Amino acid sequence: MDRLILVLLIIALIIAGITYLLGRFITGIKFIKYLPGILCLLLALYYFYLATVVRGGEGFEDLGNVIMGMMLSIGAIAGLITAISIDVIRRSKKDK
Numbered sequence: 001m002d003r004l005i006l007v008l009l010i011i012a013l014i015i016a017g018i019t020y021l022l023g024r025f026i027t028g029i030k031f032i033k034y035l036p037g038i039l040c041l042l043l044a045l046y047y048f049y050l051a052t053v054v055r056g057g058e059g060f061e062d063l064g065n066v067i068m069g070m071m072l073s074i075g076a077i078a079g080l081i082t083a084i085s086i087d088v089i090r091r092s093k094k095d096k
Contacts, residue, residue: 011071012078015040019082033086037079044072 015036023033047069051062 040076
């Protein structure tokens with residue numbers, strides 16, 4: 001269980017880092033910083049769909065799809081929270 005939490009933390013840090021770098025260096029397109037979170041969310045929904053609806057898996061394939069969906073959900077949450085945080089910080093700096 002400790003390894004799973006570590007893997008989820010690493011995924012969250014990677015997605016948050018990518019979101020931060022996109023928000024920091026590509027300032028002309030404001031929507032670009034939301035892309036990592038949105039892509040992770042779409043992939044997570046796809047893996048949850050595969051695990052619940054598609055019934056052709058052998059062995060533990062469905063369980064693997066659920067775990068991948070969970071990992072990508074954590075990445076989506078981290079990416080979206082980081083993107084919203086960047087927007088809030090930029091607005092507060094502009095108001096000063």
